[in-house]
Amino acid sequence: MVVLGLDETQGFAPTGLPDPARLAADLGSMCSEDMEPPLRPLIKVHDFEGAQILVAEVPELDPARKPCYSRGAGITKGSYVRVCDGDRRLSAYEVQMMLVLTWSAS
Numbered sequence: 603m604v605v606l607g608l609d610e611t612q613g614f615a616p617t618g619l620p621d622p623a624r625l626a627a628d629l630g631s632m633c634s635e636d637m638e639p640p641l642r643p644l645i646k647v648h649d650f651e652g653a654q655i656l657v658a659e660v661p662e663l664d665p666a667r668k669p670c671y672s673r674g675a676g677i678t679k680g681s682y683v684r685v686c687d688g689d690r691r692l693s694a695y696e697v698q699m700m701l702v703l704t705w706s707a708s
Contacts, residue, residue, distance in 0.1 A: 604629075604643075607655030618653035625656055638673050639663070669700050 607619045619625055626645045633641035643660040663670055669692060672680030681692040
């Protein structure tokens with residue numbers, strides 16, 4: 603789940619978004635054109651406490667399709683994992699282990 607338009611440092615107070623429809627379209631485009639395999643999140647703009655926020659529900663990929671990565675960076679440098687509040691780039695070893703597990707499962 604990705605939520606845009608809230609300020610975490612202010613107790614998740616709504617900040618709103620300048621152009622939520624455009625942001626939603628840009629996010630959808632990025633997910634389908636810049637990611638491999640393409641992602642198809644459910645993206646919605648919501649009214650929340652007087653401001654508009656964007657919520658994107660990104661379904662987890664089947665293990666056989668992992669890792670998902672940024673095409674521009676490539677599979678080794680464009681694969682990340684979420685750890686607590688941050689994204690951490692997967693090491694080359696971790697990427698290779700995912701691929702081995704994918705190939706052995708098929």
